[in-house]
Amino acid sequence: MTKRALWVALIILIAGLIVWGSLRAWARPLVARHTTRGPCVALIDPKPRMTTTRIEALVHAMYRCVQHRYGVPGGFAWLDCTGDRESSDYPWAHGGGYSYLGLFQHAAGAWTSRARTYLERSWFPRSFPPSAFNERANAIVTARMVRRLGTSAWGGGCRL
Secondary structure, rough: OOHHHHHHHHHHHHHHHHHHHHHHHHHHOOHHHEEEEEEEEEOOOOOOOHHHHHHHHHHHHHHHHHHHHOOOOOOOOHHHHHHHHOOOOOOEEEEEOOEEOOOOOOOHHHHHHHHHHHHHHOOOOOOOOOOOHHHHHHHHHHHHHHHOOHHHOOOOOOOO
């Protein structure tokens, strides 16, 4: 290789590392622990068109936040295991012909009551109660429910 080719290769390598570093920074989950809109606000909401990896990273950031905020028994490991079992960490999952909804597959008939019990209207000013497909609402309701009532609603498949 000529000296010029080596310099070009070095510049391309450095540029690649810079781009890779900025992509890694972009890929970091962005969830604020508390804002004026309440706890665990996703700064980048998952969208169905995002890659599965990106959605999972954002959902895991939400799990970390609700664990930090509410101290779920079993911690992040329980949230992650249960989220994987129930929905594969996919916020728009539904089972039984829309009988079970969202990350933690809350029963559709119970969702409105649970949302009104465990969420505050000021946290969701545009639409209250929020949809069960809202990953933030689903994670907060689950965390607060588990803290108050335990994990029995999820069948105990994931260890505490």
